[in-house]
Amino acid sequence: MTDTTVISVTGDSPYDILVGNGVIGELADRIGPKATKVLIIHAPTLGAKANEVREALLGRYEVLLAEVPDAEAAKRVEVAAFCWQIMGQTDFTRTDVVVGLGGGATTDLAGFVAATWLRGVPVVQIPTTVLGMVDAAVGGKTGINTAEGKNLVGAFWAPSAVLVDLDLLSTLGANEILAGSAEIVKAGFIAVPEILDIYEADVARATDPTTPEFRRLVELAIAMKARVVSDDFREAGGREFLNYGHTLGHAIEHAERYNWRHGAAVAVGMVFAAELSRLTGSLSDEAVDRHRRILESLTLPTTYPVGRWQTLLATMQRDKKARAGHLRFIVLDDIAKPAVLTAPDESLLFAAYQEIGV
Numbered sequence: 001m002t003d004t005t006v007i008s009v010t011g012d013s014p015y016d017i018l019v020g021n022g023v024i025g026e027l028a029d030r031i032g033p034k035a036t037k038v039l040i041i042h043a044p045t046l047g048a049k050a051n052e053v054r055e056a057l058l059g060r061y062e063v064l065l066a067e068v069p070d071a072e073a074a075k076r077v078e079v080a081a082f083c084w085q086i087m088g089q090t091d092f093t094r095t096d097v098v099v100g101l102g103g104g105a106t107t108d109l110a111g112f113v114a115a116t117w118l119r120g121v122p123v124v125q126i127p128t129t130v131l132g133m134v135d136a137a138v139g140g141k142t143g144i145n146t147a148e149g150k151n152l153v154g155a156f157w158a159p160s161a162v163l164v165d166l167d168l169l170s171t172l173g174a175n176e177i178l179a180g181s182a183e184i185v186k187a188g189f190i191a192v193p194e195i196l197d198i199y200e201a202d203v204a205r206a207t208d209p210t211t212p213e214f215r216r217l218v219e220l221a222i223a224m225k226a227r228v229v230s231d232d233f234r235e236a237g238g239r240e241f242l243n244y245g246h247t248l249g250h251a252i253e254h255a256e257r258y259n260w261r262h263g264a265a266v267a268v269g270m271v272f273a274a275e276l277s278r279l280t281g282s283l284s285d286e287a288v289d290r291h292r293r294i295l296e297s298l299t300l301p302t303t304y305p306v307g308r309w310q311t312l313l314a315t316m317q318r319d320k321k322a323r324a325g326h327l328r329f330i331v332l333d334d335i336a337k338p339a340v341l342t343a344p345d346e347s348l349l350f351a352a353y354q355e356i357g358v
């Protein structure tokens with residue numbers, strides 16, 4: 001392990017995020033001496049890695065493996081129940097530790113299982129996708145979906161550590177790298193303009209996990225999220241800005257029955273939110289064009305069929321930012337100046353939607 005960056009989250013439940021090559025080797029130290037059992041919840045694609053981790057921990061802990069369905073299929077109550085059953089049958093106690101190993105879907109589920117078992121046991125997250133590293137595994141939002149929508153059941157439950165091992169990305173497909181980059185771009189638009197400059201300078205290097213540019217992007221995005229969740233863990237204020245692009249994005253994922261990547265749906269959602277900001281007079285044409293240029297340079301989608309509006313609008317009513325029947329959107333007053341737009345007229349929303357409609 002060389003050249004590790006440590007980014008700390010502060011607040012009531014502080015923890016470290018370790019970024020570097022080989023940081024997965026820190027796992028035993030981060031689990032600590034109080035645990036006797038470790039439950040590794042992993043995606044099927046991470047089976048071999050989970051076994052490797054298990055081998056490394058044996059002798060120090062009793063290690064249980066729970067292979068869960070791939071991607072969004074993991075975020076179901078039946079899958080959480082499968083994990084709870086393993087924990088029940090093995091007398092998993094409050095000092096034992098859950099490890100989430102996989103993409104954002106797996107770490108969301110693992111965090112939720114840890115948050116709910118015995119009302120909360122420790123979880124160490126080991127994200128294996130770009131999206132998981134820069135966003136999902138950081139910050140302690142955990143959850144599963146219901147038939148009605150995305151992440152409707154969950155808990156705020158801080159991990160005890162996050163190990164961002166860049167070596168784990170060597171097997172990740174190019175499409176997944178691009179989809180995960182959408183959340184880094186989001187960080188750029190809401191708070192860190194340097195991120196946008198890096199993509200604009202050389203998108204190929206910015207999406208190559210072996211370059212210093214890529215590592216810089218990962219660290220900038222994580223550091224931004226760490227700052228935000230340190231100040232507002234339970235999303236009573238500034239954390240809502242991390243939801244830029246997600247109101248429409250989640251509705252698209254639901255409409256597409258989760259066959260779209262989260263990052264792709266958020267890409268469309270960000271262009272919609274940018275158009276909404278432009279129509280309210282707060283964002284320039286150039287800033288909106290910049291959204292399209294950067295996202296399209298990552299081959300991410302920026303349009304959606306115009307005929308789906310009513311379905312999307314109905315799903316958006318269940319967005320967690322809605323209050324008393326009124327939708328609320330994260331918009332931009334400028335790049336790195338996010339704001340909340342409360343109860344916009346449906347005509348305004350539809351006008352913004354027509355700008356992204358095909």
Ligand SMILES: NC(=O)c1ccc[n+]([C@@H]2O[C@H](COP(=O)([O-])OP(=O)(O)OC[C@H]3O[C@@H](n4cnc5c(N)ncnc54)[C@H](O)[C@@H]3O)[C@@H](O)[C@H]2O)c1
Nearest residue numbers: 043045071103104105128129131135136141168171172262
């Ligand atoms: N909790 C949060 O704050 C937060 C933030 C952002 C996104 N999310 C959630 O994260 C999920 C999306 O995460 P994601 O994009 O990582 O998707 P994902 O977890 O579905 O993983 C994508 C695919 O990559 C595969 N994979 C994972 N790691 C791999 C590796 N190293 N090599 C090869 N294949 C690998 C997986 O098996 C899966 O098929 C969504 O459910 C979203 O809601 C949560």
Ligand SMILES: O=C(O)C(=O)C[C@@H](O)[C@H](O)[C@H](O)COP(=O)(O)O
Nearest residue numbers: 135139141150151239242243246320
């Ligand atoms: O951490 C947050 O807060 C976010 O909003 C990050 C989002 O990228 C993430 O997709 C999150 O899961 C969305 O949360 P939700 O509360 O809208 O379900």
Ligand SMILES: [Zn+2]
Nearest residue numbers: 183246262266
């Ligand atoms: Zn997201």
